[in-house]
Amino acid sequence: MSVNSNVLGENKLKKRSSLTDTNLLLIITIAVFFTMYACAVIFLKQGFLKPQMFFNILNENASLLVLSCGMTLVMITGGIDISVGQVTSLVCMTCAVYLQKVNDGLIAGNVFTSMCIALAIGLAFGIVQGFLVAYLEFQPFIVTLAGLFFAKGMTTIVSSDRIAVTYEPFVKLCRTEVTIPFLGSVNKKGIYIPAYVEVGVVVALAVVILLFCFLKWTKLGRNFYAVGGNNQSANMLGINVKLTKFLAHVLCGLCAGIGGYLFFLHACSGSPLHAQGAEMNAIASSIIGGTLLSGGVGNIIGTLFGVLSLSTIKNIVTSLGLDEAWWTNITVGAMLCVFLIIQSVILYVRTTLRKTKGKRTN
Amino acid sequence: MPEVNPMTSSKISARGFFGKLVRNQLFIPLVALLILVAINLFADPTFFKISLEPSSTGNLILSGNLISIIDNASELAILAIGMTLVTSASGGQDISVGATIAIAGSMVLRFVKMYSPDISGGKFAAVIIFSFLVCVVVSALFGAFNGSLVAFFKIQPMVATLILFTAGRSIAAWINNNDNISINDARFGYFGNFIPGIPIPTPVFITVICLIIIALVLKFTNLRLYAQSVGINASSSRLNGINPKLIKLLTFIILGVCVAVCGFIKVSRTSSITYSVIANNIEMDAILAVALGGNNLGGGKFNLTASVIGAYVIQFLTTTLFKFKVSSSEISAYKAVVVILLIFISAPVVRKWIADVRNKNLASRKSKIGKEAN
Numbered sequence: 001m002s003v004n005s006n007v008l009g010e011n012k013l014k015k016r017s018s019l020t021d022t023n024l025l026l027i028i029t030i031a032v033f034f035t036m037y038a039c040a041v042i043f044l045k046q047g048f049l050k051p052q053m054f055f056n057i058l059n060e061n062a063s064l065l066v067l068s069c070g071m072t073l074v075m076i077t078g079g080i081d082i083s084v085g086q087v088t089s090l091v092c093m094t095c096a097v098y099l100q101k102v103n104d105g106l107i108a109g110n111v112f113t114s115m116c117i118a119l120a121i122g123l124a125f126g127i128v129q130g131f132l133v134a135y136l137e138f139q140p141f142i143v144t145l146a147g148l149f150f151a152k153g154m155t156t157i158v159s160s161d162r163i164a165v166t167y168e169p170f171v172k173l174c175r176t177e178v179t180i181p182f183l184g185s186v187n188k189k190g191i192y193i194p195a196y197v198e199v200g201v202v203v204a205l206a207v208v209i210l211l212f213c214f215l216k217w218t219k220l221g222r223n224f225y226a227v228g229g230n231n232q233s234a235n236m237l238g239i240n241v242k243l244t245k246f247l248a249h250v251l252c253g254l255c256a257g258i259g260g261y262l263f264f265l266h267a268c269s270g271s272p273l274h275a276q277g278a279e280m281n282a283i284a285s286s287i288i289g290g291t292l293l294s295g296g297v298g299n300i301i302g303t304l305f306g307v308l309s310l311s312t313i314k315n316i317v318t319s320l321g322l323d324e325a326w327w328t329n330i331t332v333g334a335m336l337c338v339f340l341i342i343q344s345v346i347l348y349v350r351t352t353l354r355k356t357k358g359k360r361t362n
Numbered sequence: 363m364p365e366v367n368p369m370t371s372s373k374i375s376a377r378g379f380f381g382k383l384v385r386n387q388l389f390i391p392l393v394a395l396l397i398l399v400a401i402n403l404f405a406d407p408t409f410f411k412i413s414l415e416p417s418s419t420g421n422l423i424l425s426g427n428l429i430s431i432i433d434n435a436s437e438l439a440i441l442a443i444g445m446t447l448v449t450s451a452s453g454g455q456d457i458s459v460g461a462t463i464a465i466a467g468s469m470v471l472r473f474v475k476m477y478s479p480d481i482s483g484g485k486f487a488a489v490i491i492f493s494f495l496v497c498v499v500v501s502a503l504f505g506a507f508n509g510s511l512v513a514f515f516k517i518q519p520m521v522a523t524l525i526l527f528t529a530g531r532s533i534a535a536w537i538n539n540n541d542n543i544s545i546n547d548a549r550f551g552y553f554g555n556f557i558p559g560i561p562i563p564t565p566v567f568i569t570v571i572c573l574i575i576i577a578l579v580l581k582f583t584n585l586r587l588y589a590q591s592v593g594i595n596a597s598s599s600r601l602n603g604i605n606p607k608l609i610k611l612l613t614f615i616i617l618g619v620c621v622a623v624c625g626f627i628k629v630s631r632t633s634s635i636t637y638s639v640i641a642n643n644i645e646m647d648a649i650l651a652v653a654l655g656g657n658n659l660g661g662g663k664f665n666l667t668a669s670v671i672g673a674y675v676i677q678f679l680t681t682t683l684f685k686f687k688v689s690s691s692e693i694s695a696y697k698a699v700v701v702i703l704l705i706f707i708s709a710p711v712v713r714k715w716i717a718d719v720r721n722k723n724l725a726s727r728k729s730k731i732g733k734e735a736n
Contacts (some may be wrong), residue, residue, distance in 0.1 A: 136712060138705045139659055141520045146701040148648055153695020160691065280528045293521050325530030333529025340522065344515035
């Protein structure tokens with residue numbers, strides 16, 4: 001017994017002293033974000049010093065943040081979900097049409113029921129895709145690609161025009177601003193303007209904290225990592241792999257529903273062109289945030305910083321004067337490429353290190 | 363029971379034949395094609411009418427739904443070749459093909475526009491050939507970029523190609539400074555439409571040439587064997603002396619060349635380019651073609667004929683949906699339903715379940731026969 005405990009103790013010590021993959025990637029991401037923001041503050045100065053600039057990044061990307069968190073969950077279990085962007089678009093469109101009908105008095109309802117609709121759409125996508133992926137064992141990419149196209153088609157079937165919402169209570173909700181105490185800036189006339197965030201940001205940050213706790217401290221959350229790390233050993237440990245994968249997709253669908261509603265709150269309208277390429281940004285944010293595509297490694301905080309880095313670089317590109325649409329896409333693509341290669345190299349180095357270590361001990 | 367009842371043996375052989383037929387890879391695409399043909403015949407008996415009519419330029423050309431299907435499916439069929447190889451070797455699909463087509467088309471237009479004004483005959487042919495070669499090289503390079511990410515950095519194909527999927531159309535716009543280039547020379551349109559005097563659309567010929575080339579390559583080289591073995595088990599094929607990285611890279615380069623041909627046809631069709639719209643959603647169709655051909659999307663064995671037939675079936679489906687007044691943006695929803703159905707049919711779990719049910723039926727019948735005999 002004493003030997004056993006001794007070994008265990010050693011293991012614990014080793015784990016604490018060495019850097020896990022998750023932490024290493026997380027540290028890289030956070031470092032990249034802070035260097036980027038610092039460079040922007042030093043070299044560009046155009047407003048990057050104002051706190052509101054930072055909060056605007058949050059305002060614009062609240063929905064992306066939630067989508068990315070859902071994506072991270074799925075990617076930790078080793079899957080992927082590329083339908084989230086179009087589900088966002090579908091949610092916006094459906095809610096916009098619904099609220100306009102409520103406004104015209106055709107249907108009974110209020111803002112709360114529209115939220116329920118958004119969540120229901122997200123959940124439905126999550127459940128169907130999760131079932132196909134987990135229980136019919138089909139490639140998640142193909143299933144969610146089908147989901148993407150289904151949502152895309154459905155959006156135009158619901159309505160092919162842009163619909164602006166004029167329903168009074170909803171517009172009020174859209175315009176609600178939460179002021180941040182102690183932070184703000186003085187404008188040209190010398191009037192102090194406190195920094196503010198939209199309601200969506202509060203919700204998004206709440207989702208981030210909830211999911212962080214979920215992944216860190218709940219049994220199911222830990223199961224996600226186990227399933228993503230190694231399917232078979234997770235199965236042998238008595239984890240219900242299929243159910244875990246299914247739940248990951250359901251949670252991702254739910255996040256897509258919430259993210260869709262946040263996008264709707266920000267845009268106040270529905271359009272087939274909404275959230276174009278959001279799935280790309282979500283995947284990119286997760287990857288930049290240190291989630292490994294192979295599964296088993298990832299962190300919600302990393303995703304938060306991934307979103308921030310991605311949107312900061314977009315802002316930098318626009319403030320450099322390169323505001324043609326293609327520059328942002330190209331930079332995002334290049335950034336994604338760099339981070340993918342970094343991940344791949346880190347994994348390669350780590351596995352070879354482990355192998356050589358193993359050989360030495362043998 | 364040593365003596366076998368002649369009745370049951372004939373039944374079993376019939377079942378064996380039927381089973382063979384069902385298990386044949388060409389079964390699913392051909393049945394899908396037959397169903398589509400039946401639906402179209404039922405809805406509109408004149409659907410398959412082909413007529414020889416003078417076109418706007420006065421040449422006699424073939425026209426009809428069938429011709430337009432075969433014509434429009436050309437790009438998809440060519441893409442399906444490359445996509446099948448990539449799927450087989452790397453176990454994933456390239457989702458950047460649409461964006462790379464935009465890049466290829468943009469390159470072609472840039473070069474043709476540079477040299478084309480008012481040059482005649484042989485010089486124009488030289489310009490076309492030159493720009494085509496440049497576009498092939500560029501597309502092959504982009505293919506090699508995707509391929510090296512997949513082969514050397516071991517990134518999943520779909521995620522590696524996500525990079526170009528995001529950036530591709532923007533790069534295409536960047537190449538031409540986001541100008542709306544259009545070529546006014548009618549000769550440039552020959553490759554996507556009709557050569558005067560020949561009533562069959564040119565893309566059909568291009569497709570046939572591509573198919574012949576790939577058939578010869580597969581016949582005289584070990585590409586098929588190597589790609590399949592890498593897809594089935596990369597490490598064991600490495601132990602057998604095949605370089606899996608090189609094979610994966612090669613399949614992506616072949617796909618790049620296919621994409622270049624598609625891009626060339628696409629821009630030749632309209633003599634212009636719209637960066638955000640050209641070859642929109644074609645990656646979905648190409649993957650669908652491979653899946654419809656009964657190829658395992660997880661890599662391994664492949665059947666090119668089935669994929670190519672799959673491509674034509676998809677174009678058939680698209681045209682049929684257009685016939686039923688479905689708008690182009692709504693089509694994707696219906697196609698997604700088709701994909702889900704295909705997934706459902708071909709999922710190993712469902713197949714196993716069906717086989718179990720069938721075996722149970724057989725067993726119960728056998729036991730019944732046994733009881734009767736007793």
